[in-house]
Amino acid sequence: MTARRVVSLVPSITEALATVHPEALVGVTDWCTHPPDLESYGARRVRGTKNPDLAAIEALRPDLVVVNREENRELDVRRMRERGLRVEVTDIETVPEGVAELERLLDLLGWERPAWLAEARSLWCGPLPPVTRRVVVPIWRDPWMVVGPRTFTADLCRRLGWEVVQAQDPDAPDRYPTVPVEELDRCGADAVLLPDEPYVFTADDGPECFTTPVELVSGRALTWYGPSLVAAARDVARPTLTEG
Structure with missing residues (x-):
């Protein structure tokens, strides 16, 4: 065909x-x-x-x-x-x-x-690198939804050496659980990654909710599986830093 x-x-x-x-x-x-x-x-x-x-x-x-x-x-x-x-x-x-x-x-x-x-x-398809930090990745707010561990985005992060954590049982069936924002802020993450899609997090919309360090990242680089994968390591690993 x-x-x-x-x-x-x-x-x-x-x-x-x-x-x-x-x-x-x-x-x-x-x-x-x-x-x-x-x-x-x-x-x-x-x-x-x-x-x-x-x-x-x-x-x-x-x-x-x-x-x-x-x-x-x-x-x-x-x-x-x-x-x-x-x-x-x-x-x-x-x-x-x-x-x-x-x-x-x-x-x-x-x-x-x-x-x-x-x-x-x-x-992207070689051995997993050592874990260098723990991150939490919200994808929506009001209610706050986060990336769970059994997702493409979590696997991409793991291949950068970042373990995705969340304030919920990792064996829970919901792959994108809803979690109160205060729980996200105390789940032991080294950084909160805020992508610009599907919810458009910006420097003025999202970071103010956290005391944990926040990084603004490309949602396409973090979630798309296509030609963006070639640049994703660079685009995700060089985030825009914000004050918590």
């Missing part, structure tokens, strides 16, 4: 596929922000990751619709398959899984693997 019409409902995967054949991306979500010129290649917006326009997707006659187990709903996958659409579900919880899933997906599409993907494998 060499796919010529692909709908991607996963922003990270959209960016990854666009580095190979952007003209084949006929449908993307409103959250697919990279590359910023997707419409110039003919891509149509089909709403969000959790509320895709199924009729619009069907009308695009895709060879394949790409989704992710965490980002998209099982209900939408089932409904697309009932419409006769071919849907490929990716499942990514670690950086090596992200690299491997992208390799598998490109092979399934019949597309070549880009050079950045081999570089990402070299950078």
